[in-house]
Amino acid sequence: MTETLGFIGLGKLGMPVAEKLMEGGYALRVYNRTAEKAAGLVAKGAVAVQTPVDAVVHGGTVVTVLADDRALLEVANEEFCEALGTGLHVSMSTVSPVTSRTLSERHAQFGGRFVAAPVFGRPEAAAAKKLWICASGAAASKEAAKPLFDAMGQGVFDFGEDVGAANVVKLAGNFLLTAAIEAMAEASAMAEKNGVPRADLLNMFTSTIFNCPIYVNYGKAIVNARVEPAGFPIPLILKDMHLVQKTASDARVPMPMLNLLIDRYLTMLAKGLDRYDAVGLALGVAEDAGLHW
Amino acid sequence: MTETLGFIGLGKLGMPVAEKLMEGGYALRVYNRTAEKAAGLVAKGAVAVQTPVDAVVHGGTVVTVLADDRALLEVANEEFCEALGTGLHVSMSTVSPVTSRTLSERHAQFGGRFVAAPVFGRPEAAAAKKLWICASGAAASKEAAKPLFDAMGQGVFDFGEDVGAANVVKLAGNFLLTAAIEAMAEASAMAEKNGVPRADLLNMFTSTIFNCPIYVNYGKAIVNARVEPAGFPIPLILKDMHLVQKTASDARVPMPMLNLLIDRYLTMLAKGLDRYDAVGLALGVAEDAGLHW
Numbered sequence: 001m002t003e004t005l006g007f008i009g010l011g012k013l014g015m016p017v018a019e020k021l022m023e024g025g026y027a028l029r030v031y032n033r034t035a036e037k038a039a040g041l042v043a044k045g046a047v048a049v050q051t052p053v054d055a056v057v058h059g060g061t062v063v064t065v066l067a068d069d070r071a072l073l074e075v076a077n078e079e080f081c082e083a084l085g086t087g088l089h090v091s092m093s094t095v096s097p098v099t100s101r102t103l104s105e106r107h108a109q110f111g112g113r114f115v116a117a118p119v120f121g122r123p124e125a126a127a128a129k130k131l132w133i134c135a136s137g138a139a140a141s142k143e144a145a146k147p148l149f150d151a152m153g154q155g156v157f158d159f160g161e162d163v164g165a166a167n168v169v170k171l172a173g174n175f176l177l178t179a180a181i182e183a184m185a186e187a188s189a190m191a192e193k194n195g196v197p198r199a200d201l202l203n204m205f206t207s208t209i210f211n212c213p214i215y216v217n218y219g220k221a222i223v224n225a226r227v228e229p230a231g232f233p234i235p236l237i238l239k240d241m242h243l244v245q246k247t248a249s250d251a252r253v254p255m256p257m258l259n260l261l262i263d264r265y266l267t268m269l270a271k272g273l274d275r276y277d278a279v280g281l282a283l284g285v286a287e288d289a290g291l292h293w
Numbered sequence: 294m295t296e297t298l299g300f301i302g303l304g305k306l307g308m309p310v311a312e313k314l315m316e317g318g319y320a321l322r323v324y325n326r327t328a329e330k331a332a333g334l335v336a337k338g339a340v341a342v343q344t345p346v347d348a349v350v351h352g353g354t355v356v357t358v359l360a361d362d363r364a365l366l367e368v369a370n371e372e373f374c375e376a377l378g379t380g381l382h383v384s385m386s387t388v389s390p391v392t393s394r395t396l397s398e399r400h401a402q403f404g405g406r407f408v409a410a411p412v413f414g415r416p417e418a419a420a421a422k423k424l425w426i427c428a429s430g431a432a433a434s435k436e437a438a439k440p441l442f443d444a445m446g447q448g449v450f451d452f453g454e455d456v457g458a459a460n461v462v463k464l465a466g467n468f469l470l471t472a473a474i475e476a477m478a479e480a481s482a483m484a485e486k487n488g489v490p491r492a493d494l495l496n497m498f499t500s501t502i503f504n505c506p507i508y509v510n511y512g513k514a515i516v517n518a519r520v521e522p523a524g525f526p527i528p529l530i531l532k533d534m535h536l537v538q539k540t541a542s543d544a545r546v547p548m549p550m551l552n553l554l555i556d557r558y559l560t561m562l563a564k565g566l567d568r569y570d571a572v573g574l575a576l577g578v579a580e581d582a583g584l585h586w
Contacts, residue, residue: 097487120501120502132497132501132502134497155501157493157497159489159493160489162488164487164488165487165488165489168483168484168487168488168489169484169489169493169494169497171483172480172481172483172484172489172494172498173480173498173502175476175479175480175483176476176477176480176498176503177502179472179473179475179476179479179550180472180473180476182472182550183468183469183472183473183476183550184469186468186472186541186546186548186549186550186551187465187466187468187469188465189541189546189548190461190464190465190468190537190540190541190544190546190548191461191462191465193541193544193545193546194390194457194458194461194540194544195455195457195458195461196452196453196458196461196462196465200450200452200462201462201465204425204427204450204462205465205466205469208413208425208448208450208506209413209425209466209470209505209506209507210469210505210506210507211505211506212502212503212504212505212508213501213502213503213504214502214503215505244483247483247487248479248482248483248486251483251486251487251582252486252582252583253479253482253483253486253582254581254582255479255482255483256479256553257472257475257476257479257550257553258479260549260550260553288547289544289545289546289547290545
């Protein structure tokens with residue numbers, strides 16, 4: 001029997017995830033704020049609905065992939081939680097751990113279950129079923145979500161029963177990738193102004209001691225000064241960095257490197273570069289050194 | 294016919310490199326400031342000499358692996374360059390590009406050749422013949438050094454004819470690895486104070502999007518709070534960071550992330566932690582967050 005899932009949020013990440021779920025044999029009831037985006041999925045058999053609540057199957061499973069905490073909290077309101085009832089909400093958005101804990105309690109009022117399942121991987125990785133999934137929540141809920149995870153990613157890491165834990169990990173990862181971009185950018189600017197092309201520098205490192213996806217992919221983007229089209233637009237990465245800052249600050253953790261990155265992105269926005277990809281901060285580093293990539 | 298090489302500097306890196314060269318069939322004339330360190334090599338057939346100049350074979354090849362610019366400039370003085378004559382000096386120390394250019398000119402006065410060949414790899418990597426070598430200098434000189442490189446490492450990257458170029462790359466790499474330590478440490482402190490053990494966090498990242506030697510090895514050291522014995526003691530990494538700073542500053546390149554790392558290491562030294570490994574800065578990050586690893 002084909003299981004029907006609710007699916008909410010067809011952004012850069014949501015769209016390929018929805019496609020993988022359909023390829024995995026699930027029927028989808030999809031909602032997206034901009035309704036036209038659902039057309040491609042509808043052509044493949046998905047049902048488009050008019051409100052988030054309409055996407056929910058009572059006692060079933062709903063997946064949300066939304067832009068930020070506010071959007072997620074608005075979508076998963078009391079009415080939504082009541083409509084889902086004893087079902088399962090798999091939340092893939094990058095949000096604060098506090099938001100996951102709040103939603104978990106909201107669902108619990110109606111006997112519902114909540115799993116935080118943020119992922120790592122650019123949209124291309126999602127399309128290739130190469131996402132890495134971080135999951136947290138009650139063991140039985142994660143077990144129930146496992147077939148979905150298998151349909152959309154290459155592996156799941158379990159961070160325990162606190163639903164906020166996977167969000168903490170996701171935030172940490174986005175901070176790490178941003179720090180890697182700044183580090184490569186500073187090293188590249190230093191090298192280029194000393195006669196070593198950044199391509200030579202980064203090609204060496206990303207084929208030896210830094211031969212991992214983050215350095216390889218963002219290193220290539222820095223070498224090619226490829227800041228558009230944005231797979232990860234600056235307003236989104238800055239939103240994440242502010243979540244890291246709040247999460248760290250609430251727990252009394254100074255993160256000087258993070259603060260530097262936030263200032264860098266604020267400068268990009270101050271210059272009207274909202275459309276740039278996260279890797280765009282490398283251009284800021286270069287510009288500060290008098291270079292024009 | 295067995296070729297005899299001069300070899301100067303039996304520190305943490307120099308010792309395993311000298312051993313690889315002997316295993317590769319070279320006869321060595323070794324000099325080390327602390328003479329006793331040569332005993333093991335002498336037992337295997339090396340000849341220990343009393344001064345750097347005594348290690349040099351006129352018209353032959355000499356390898357230097359010294360702690361800093363001053364030591365290298367003192368060893369390779371005019372008398373040394375004259376003794377080497379038209380021979381080849383392979384310099385593996387982490388020094389500034391300016392020092393390499395100075396020495397290249399000093400050798401040229403006597404018809405001698407100079408190749409900068411700093412390497413990446415901890416002492417264990419050197420012992421396993423897993424070093425990555427960055428080479429710069431005249432093409433013919435690098436060609437002459439190639440058999441030595443083959444005997445000590447797993448690969449050579451050629452950074453062109455400017456002898457300083459390989460030093461720029463080495464400095465950039467040491468900055469990148471230090472930045473990676475700080476980033477992992479800040480992420481770990483944030484995660485731990487939010488209930489996620491740093492082992493869970495770092496094990497996930499170093500087996501997925503950061504699965505490269507620098508993150509894997511230093512990540513493991515952070516998880517285990519393993520700051521001794523120091524493969525890369527703080528005074529040495531701080532020396533390197535100051536070289537990066539000078540090289541960047543001379544070329545007018547602001548590196549805010551670098552400045553933060555320098556302050557972090559200065560604090561470690563201010564607290565008398567000279568004996569700690571470079572990864573020790575992670576303890577400083579944790580301590581600032583009220584954690585005790």
